[in-house]
Structures are given as C-alpha cells and as structure tokens.
Amino acid sequence: YWEIVGESDREIIKSIAAYRADNGEVLWKQSEPEMASLVPLSLCAGGGKVFYLDRENLHCLSAETGKRQWSVPFPTEGSFLRNYAPTVVLHEDAILCLATDRLAAFATGDGRLLWKKDQGYLGFGSPGDLFVVNGLVWTFPGKAGIRYAAKDRVMGAKGQEFAAFD
DSSP: OOOOBOSOSSOOOOOEEEEOTTTOOEEEEEOOGGGGGOOTTOOEEETTEEEEEOSSEEEEEETTTOOEEEEEEOOOOSOBOTTOOOEEEEETTEEEEEOSSOEEEEETTTOOEEEEESOOOOOSSSOOOEEEETTEEEEOOGGGOSEEEEEETTTOOEEEEEETTO
16 A cells, blocks of 8 residues: 655556547557656646656647647656645646645646746645636645635736635
C-alpha cells in the first residue's frame, strides 16, 4: 500500500493511448522517455487535447494524433505516495495545476502562464482540492487555517473567501 514512486534506476514502461470508443481500436500511443516519470492522477483531456505532468513539465498532446502541441515547466518535487499527487483540472481554455508549493493556470492553446500563486495545498492523505465553479478556482488552503479561497480562473485575481464553518 505504501509503495513509494520516486527516483529510481529501474526501467518503468508507461504509456498514454487513445482508443476508439466504438470498437477499441488503438488510435495512437505515446511511450516517450518522460513517461517513466508520468505523475499519478495528472492525465486529463478535453477540447481536442490531452494533458499530463511528468516530473519536470506540463505537456499537451493532440487528442486526435497524439502529437505534442507544447510543453511548459511545472516541476513536481518529492516522492508520490499512492495517496498524494498534484491535482490537474481542465476548465474551458485553462489548465490548472496544483502542487504542494504552488497553484498555476496555463492557456490550453499555447501553454502560456495565465497566473500563479506561490502557495500550494494538499489534502489529508489525498491530492489537494481544486474546483472551478462559476469561473472561480476554489481551493482549500489547509496550511493557512480552515478557509476556502477562490481566484478568477483566467486572471488569478482574488475572488471570494469564507470560513469552512460559516
């Protein structure tokens, strides 16, 4: 249960693949070297794109062909236990990445950084909470007390905040 996936010399073979829903035919498969450090729970897709994290970057692939569209730096440090990993959420034209030390929003079209906050979050024995509701990005800043905070999805401006027990 507590197997740690960290830096290792052993070869790990991981892939991302797309299949036809109607007959199971493989459309494409990516098995590039950085897949060995594919971050657990980071895969998401929408709007004709596929997104994932490795230990160094956020990557975007074409959902149709599997070809790389762009990659941008978003290093993820430390070992990932089965109960923790960064949180990645796709919402409209923004891809949001939440790690223990920061939260960032990137444009899905070109990977441009929309905004970043140098405070991250994680759950208790789980990835950090990250939701988008009515255009606001909601997180639970566990390190800063029991308050929920929201940021504008595109601009990163402070939105709303309230105590968990209000």
